[in-house]
Amino acid sequence: MSAALAEVAEGTVRVGSLSKRFAGRDGTETLALSGIDFTIPAGQFVAILGPSGCGKSTLLRVIAGLTDASGGTVTIGGRAVKGPDPVVGIAFQRPVLLPWMTVRQNIALPAELEGRWSAAEIARRVDALLAMVRLPEAGTKMPNELSGGMQQRVAIARALLKDPGLLLMDEPFGALDALTREHLHDELLAIWERNRPTVVFVTHDIAEAVYLADRVLVMGVRPGRIIADIPMPLGRPRDEGVRGLPEFARLGAELRAMIPH
Amino acid sequence: MSSTAEPARAPASPAPPAWLLPRLRGLAIGTLQLLGGLAAWEAAVRIFQVDPRIVPSPIEVIETLWALLEDGILLDATLVTLAETLGGFVIGSVTGIGLAVLLAEVAPLRKLLRPYIVALQAVPKVAVAPLFLIWFGFGMESKVMLVVSIMFFPVLVNTMAGLAAAPEDQLELMRALRATRWQTLRRVKLYVALPYVFASFEVCLVLSLTAAVVAEMLGSGTTVGLGTLINIYSARMAAGGVFAVLVVLSLLGVALHGLTVWAGRRCLYWLPRAG
Numbered sequence A: 001m002s003a004a005l006a007e008v009a010e011g012t013v014r015v016g017s018l019s020k021r022f023a024g025r026d027g028t029e030t031l032a033l034s035g036i037d038f039t040i041p042a043g044q045f046v047a048i049l050g051p052s053g054c055g056k057s058t059l060l061r062v063i064a065g066l067t068d069a070s071g072g073t074v075t076i077g078g079r080a081v082k083g084p085d086p087v088v089g090i091a092f093q094r095p096v097l098l099p100w101m102t103v104r105q106n107i108a109l110p111a112e113l114e115g116r117w118s119a120a121e122i123a124r125r126v127d128a129l130l131a132m133v134r135l136p137e138a139g140t141k142m143p144n145e146l147s148g149g150m151q152q153r154v155a156i157a158r159a160l161l162k163d164p165g166l167l168l169m170d171e172p173f174g175a176l177d178a179l180t181r182e183h184l185h186d187e188l189l190a191i192w193e194r195n196r197p198t199v200v201f202v203t204h205d206i207a208e209a210v211y212l213a214d215r216v217l218v219m220g221v222r223p224g225r226i227i228a229d230i231p232m233p234l235g236r237p238r239d240e241g242v243r244g245l246p247e248f249a250r251l252g253a254e255l256r257a258m259i260p261h
Numbered sequence B: 001m002s003s004t005a006e007p008a009r010a011p012a013s014p015a016p017p018a019w020l021l022p023r024l025r026g027l028a029i030g031t032l033q034l035l036g037g038l039a040a041w042e043a044a045v046r047i048f049q050v051d052p053r054i055v056p057s058p059i060e061v062i063e064t065l066w067a068l069l070e071d072g073i074l075l076d077a078t079l080v081t082l083a084e085t086l087g088g089f090v091i092g093s094v095t096g097i098g099l100a101v102l103l104a105e106v107a108p109l110r111k112l113l114r115p116y117i118v119a120l121q122a123v124p125k126v127a128v129a130p131l132f133l134i135w136f137g138f139g140m141e142s143k144v145m146l147v148v149s150i151m152f153f154p155v156l157v158n159t160m161a162g163l164a165a166a167p168e169d170q171l172e173l174m175r176a177l178r179a180t181r182w183q184t185l186r187r188v189k190l191y192v193a194l195p196y197v198f199a200s201f202e203v204c205l206v207l208s209l210t211a212a213v214v215a216e217m218l219g220s221g222t223t224v225g226l227g228t229l230i231n232i233y234s235a236r237m238a239a240g241g242v243f244a245v246l247v248v249l250s251l252l253g254v255a256l257h258g259l260t261v262w263a264g265r266r267c268l269y270w271l272p273r274a275g
Helices: A056-064 A103-114 A119-132 A147-162 A176-194 A204-210 A242-245 A247-259 B020-047 B058-071 B073-107 B107-122 B125-136 B140-164 B168-176 B183-217 B227-233 B238-265
Strands: A013-023 A029-040 A045-049 A073-078 A089-090 A166-170 A198-203 A215-220 A225-231
Touching: A013 A056, A029 A045, A029 A056, A029 A225, A045 A056, A045 A204, A045 A225, A056 A073, A056 A166, A073 B107, A089 A147, A089 A247, A103 A119, A103 A147, A103 B183, A119 A147, A119 A198, A119 B238, A147 A166, A147 A176, A147 A225, A176 B168, A198 A204, A198 B168, A198 B238, A204 A247, A225 A247, A242 A247, B020 B058, B058 B238, B073 B107, B073 B183, B073 B227, B125 B183, B168 B183, B183 B227, B183 B238, B227 B238
Parallel strands: A045 A198, A045 A215, A089 A166, A166 A198
Antiparallel strands: A013 A029, A013 A073, A215 A225
């Protein structure tokens, strides 16, 4: 392999000496992110865990190309991020469905905008995704006819439409009740097992991070930085039983001890 | 419990559907209100022996209305006024929405034109009507143009406000999906703006009917609209004719308003209905 043109797998994420400053209204600058370094190999499920205000959403937005970094580099599949990347699927904290479109049209939106696939191909994929997120009957419904959990499922289906090599998720289950959230954890893992895209999953929920991720990056505050990088050796596939394992409790306690208050 | 366990309570005679009763009641109340008002009017005119050239009785108005309808003159005039109103409405809305999109998307143009727009918007449109007669003649064009000037600014301003009201998270979604500017406009911003556009229609369509009538009253040559008829009948001291035209105008106003509300509901299908 030549060093200059090394082939990098599509879903690999590299973040190097990343920093982000925000200019305040009074001219003072806030250092939101500082000295962030990590590499995520393709296919890994990584949770970024931290207290609110640690800049974890900002970090995700920088990787997504929605915000510029103030310093450092981000690459996806070896390409420097200069804006939103076509191989990235993204799910936000809120579903952000367009209320004037049906569920089908919402899921199809990324492909409709790209205009690369035929209508038949898009329809086939939307059908598959509706089944995958267990909403096979909801295609013709309008978003406001769905519950919050169903809307978030639609948003995840939309993020998965183009078979992204990298899936970015910003606390996608944060606004849901605990039962719905645990259901969606299992659904997300089942979906992830099919193609195993790289996942960067931002959360402040310790149990969520342990249950979902292969690896947890713990963030500290002021400035936002990575203070720990911990593997979650719980095996795959995971199911409800994992939550009862002593190892699950131990990992949770280990993470809890690290998170700044 | 299964539904079969419940004893079926079949009514002896089929009851009217639940929605029908309140509607019938509303219709009955409305009819009584109308008849009551007309009766009071008729009674007042008779008791006080009002000169019919000043205030005609409702019976006279209805007779005149019928005579004018049979004559065909009222229908022709209504069609002329309606054509002016709708023509001006369409031209005013299309240009208003078009310019709004252009200004919303092109910031330098917006900055350049804003002072002119604010200045023109402040001009009382009816005061310009005589100028329009000079510029566009005594035919329908000058009336259409006055309607356009009434429609244009509210539609422009409301559409611009609507285009700017797109929620940040929806715009960010479109950015993340690498949407072009045109795609973001067509799939997000225009939908967000649509309720604002309809709000301006609802306010302006009735105003534009007024504008067409005012323009007709200020001067119309060979084309006879409802405003022209008002001029003719008032010159003859024929209050019955004036009132007949007023009845047609209010019916027209109510119909146009109802039409906008209905079209708004159809077009804004995704909004939760109030009531």
